[in-house]
Amino acid sequence: MIQIDHLTKKFPNQKGLFDVSIQVDMGQIFGYLGPNGAGKSTTIRHLMGYMQPDTGKATINGYDCWEESDKIHSILGYVPGEIAFVEGMTAVDFLDAMAGMRNLKSNTRRKELIETFDLDMRVPIRKMSKGMKQKLAIINAFMHDPEVIILDEPSSGLDPLMQKTFVDLLHKEKSKGKTILISSHIFSELEDTADTIAIIRKGRIITVQELSLLKGEMAANRYEVEFYRQEDLQTIVHSGLVVQSHSGNKAVISVDREISEILEQISQYPIKALDIPRQRLEDVFMKYYYDEEA
Ligand SMILES: Nc1ncnc2c1ncn2[C@@H]1O[C@H](COP(=O)(O)OP(=O)(O)OP(=O)(O)O)[C@@H](O)[C@H]1O
Structure with missing residues (x-):
């Protein structure tokens, strides 16, 4: 379960997050929606333990995201908003390194994911297209079968067919009881997947509602x-x-x-x-x- 309680982080330019509280239950897909610069990635950086809140806190499965970030990383899959791979690495090297860090012994799921997303692993990362890099990031995020999955605009760069493949993957993961947070401004991505939606604007949560109720509001x-x-x-x-x-x-x-x-x-x-x-x-x-x- 992901829990953020009254989290505030003020940057020197007065931007940031202000009293943000959200909760993502086990087995839930939570859509985090907001315009550019609303604070989605900043929220996710706190969940990843990359940023310390001024006040309030974030926890994942009970672990404090700032103080116990090492424990969180072993149960977490993450697709960052801006993906930066180490120059010169091959996709195989990269996935091997990530598997090593996670002490992952089996390659079975990784192979399945490579097949599902039809990623040509022979192409060096520096020559990969944006979509191919996105696929690699998705494979990396899911290959250790994490309990909690955090996705920052995950399907940007994927073609419509691959977006559908990705949505299918999310539905499968949800049925396995995974806890999933997806930030996006691609409405259709959330419309097809999310149970609950939070809308953030200028660092503040405007509404948190079940998707069906949110739609019903403007029936x-x-x-x-x-x-x-x-x-x-x-x-x-x-x-x-x-x-x-x-x-x-x-x-x-x-x-x-x-x-x-x-x-x-x-x-x-x-x-x-x-x-x-x-x-x-x-x-x-x-x-x-x-x-x-x-
Ligand atoms: N380290 C920082 N120092 C100062 N301002 C920052 C910092 N990080 C983010 N901001 C500002 O905080 C606001 C929220 O940024 P954030 O990246 O979280 O938005 P976002 O919702 O992810 O947007 P996008 O959809 O464009 O990725 C922006 O105005 C951004 O300029």
Whole structure:
């Protein structure tokens, strides 16, 4: 379990983290969402034991991330936001070195992951593309079967097929009961994986909610209806339903009452198309961002 309690870290430029509290339970995928410079990587650096909080604390499976970081690293898999490999190393050298540091005896899982992500290990790291380096970082993060996994924008650089492979891997790990924190500003990545989402902005947590509730908050609030006949649209405009806008034979109707009441009225006329715009995490995020700004 990952726990951050009232963590504050103020940089000399007044940026940083302010009273951040989050909890990621075992078997949970926790999405950490925020715009550039919000404080996601700074939070993760505290979890990794790279930074000492001014006040508050972070723990992983009960170990203090700053004071007991050595204990944490053996149970942790981590994909950093900016990956820097030692120049001149081959991918095999790198994974061997990491396996050695972790006292890892078996290569089975490593081989499976190399196959899953289809990484050509013969290419020297310095000649690898951004996506290939990202794959190598992912293999490194998962090859020792860690209990807790921390991923800082993990699928940046991966092509759509590999992003899907990665999402599948996350689902498998979750089903094994792993605790996973993913920071991202790629909404779809979290929409497909996260149970709970925290939104951070300017170093402060704006909201922590179950993804399903967060989406429900902005549940379909309008119908887009296309009529065959202009006169039917005009009748609807004057029917007492709240028509937000209309053009051509299309009307956007506000869902401000019982859905059955609205459907009953519009279904009196032949309808060419009816669309209920799907709520996306991105819309929810923008709403929070905008509301806080206002
Ligand atoms: N060591 C530091 N000294 C001073 N300011 C810092 C330091 N580290 C981070 N910051 C500032 O703190 C803020 C949060 O940075 P952070 O890297 O955590 O953001 P982020 O949410 O990970 O952003 P991105 O999505 O762009 O990676 C930024 O304004 C950054 O400039």
